[in-house]
Amino acid sequence: xxxHDIDAVVKVVRSAIPQVEVVQLQVxxxxxxxxxxxxxxxxxxxxxxxxxxxxxxxxxxxxHSDMKSSSxxxxxxxxxxxxxxxxxxxxxxSDADCDHFSQKELP
Numbered sequence: 001x002x003x004h005d006i007d008a009v010v011k012v013v014r015s016a017i018p019q020v021e022v023v024q025l026q027v028x029x030x031x032x033x034x035x036x037x038x039x040x041x042x043x044x045x046x047x048x049x050x051x052x053x054x055x056x057x058x059x060x061x062x063x064h065s066d067m068k069s070s071s072x073x074x075x076x077x078x079x080x081x082x083x084x085x086x087x088x089x090x091x092x093x094s095d096a097d098c099d100h101f102s103q104k105e106l107p
Contacts, residue, residue: 004056005079006038012083017090019043040086042094049089051082058082064089 010022025037036054047065060076062085067073076082 005058005060005082006036006051006053006056008079009051009060009082009086010038012079013040013086013090016083016087017042020090040090042090045093047093049086051076051086062086065093 013020013022019042021039021041021043023039023041025035036052036056038051039048040051041048049062049064052061052063053059058077058079060082062074062076062082063070063072074085076085
């Protein structure tokens with residue numbers, strides 16, 4: 001089985017937040033349609049974060065429910081950046097004190 005960056009992101013996020021739900025876009029024509037979109041959610045929480053990459057590898061285009069538009073999206077250039085962003089956002093929405101992310105590029 002071929003390894004992709006998204007597999008590593010999912011593994012890191014699941015190790016940090018075991019209850020995370022990860023859902024990949026289901027397409028009508030697998031292999032022909034782009035299914036490079038994943039949602040990371042917490043049970044019983046309406047908000048989520050999504051990662052997009054048609055290659056399943058970095059860079060990832062990332063958006064979450066608290067962003068007002070796609071212009072606020074973040075680009076993660078490494079697995080570590082993507083996983084850190086997902087974990088930080090999911091932890092923030094699971095707490096009463098919600099931090100908002102707005103930076104364009106991660107360090």
